[in-house]
Amino acid sequence: DAKTTQPNSMESNEEEPVHLPCNHSTISGTDYIHWYRQLPSQGPEYVIHGLTSNVNNRMASLAIAEDRKSSTLILHRATLRDAAVYYCILRDWGGTSYGKLTFGQGTILTVHP
Amino acid sequence: EPEVTQTPSHQVTQMGQEVILRCVPISNHLYFYWYRQILGQKVEFLVSFYNNEISEKSEIFDDQFSVERPDGSNFTLKIRSTKLEDSAMYFCASIPRDNQETQYFGPGTRLLVL
Numbered sequence: 055d056a057k058t059t060q061p062n063s064m065e066s067n068e069e070e071p072v073h074l075p076c077n078h079s080t081i082s083g084t085d086y087i088h089w090y091r092q093l094p095s096q097g098p099e100y101v102i103h104g105l106t107s108n109v110n111n112r113m114a115s116l117a118i119a120e121d122r123k124s125s126t127l128i129l130h131r132a133t134l135r136d137a138a139v140y141y142c143i144l145r146d147w148g149g150t151s152y153g154k155l156t157f158g159q160g161t162i163l164t165v166h167p
Numbered sequence: 168e169p170e171v172t173q174t175p176s177h178q179v180t181q182m183g184q185e186v187i188l189r190c191v192p193i194s195n196h197l198y199f200y201w202y203r204q205i206l207g208q209k210v211e212f213l214v215s216f217y218n219n220e221i222s223e224k225s226e227i228f229d230d231q232f233s234v235e236r237p238d239g240s241n242f243t244l245k246i247r248s249t250k251l252e253d254s255a256m257y258f259c260a261s262i263p264r265d266n267q268e269t270q271y272f273g274p275g276t277r278l279l280v281l
Binding site: 086092096097098141153156157 | 171198200202209210211212215223258260262267268269270271272273274275
């Protein structure tokens with residue numbers, strides 16, 4: 055799987071928007087961009103994914119650069135419950151990967167009251 | 168909303184003992200996975216399982232590890248002879264038939280090998 059680069063940590067205040075960046079300059083045409091998060095003492099949790107177009111769901115928005123070499127996860131109004139490690143993962147469903155996720159270190163998001 | 172469940176939540180064992188970690192994936196899910204996370208480290212893929220056989224395994228998943236789906240619902244990870252370095256959180260995950268882009272994780276089993 056192609057590699058992603060994320061900042062080690064970010065901080066935000068409650069009810070403010072948060073933009074979590076991810077660089078993936080070696081992304082291939084069939085790689086989907088996935089975001090998962092891991093709340094303290096819990097298993098990873100799916101957040102959002104996309105291929106080329108920006109995506110929105112009830113949890114977040116995903117903005118994908120036109121050249122697909124970077125993306126940004128947007129939490130529109132951070133809450134204390136959003137404090138977690140956020141992982142940006144490229145996944146090529148095709149080939150022999152059988153959907154496994156290759157986690158990096160992720161970004162530790164701290165949300166201040 | 169259906170969830171992946173794992174038992175036990177915590178297990179303490181002596182080095183050299185066998186352990187079986189159990190998972191009940193969400194009904195009608197298609198692909199099943201085990202991951203582990205050593206304390207303070209990243210989540211690592213161990214094995215994927217599809218159509219009642221292993222589809223992919225990592226270098227970590229050596230012959231001390233095995234997986235089974237004995238009755239169509241439970242999905243187990245067995246470690247035959249545990250080592251100190253097997254101490255970690257073990258997460259089970261599964262993917263549904265109708266949304267193969269989303270992987271659902273269980274809450275994990277914390278294994279401590281003494």
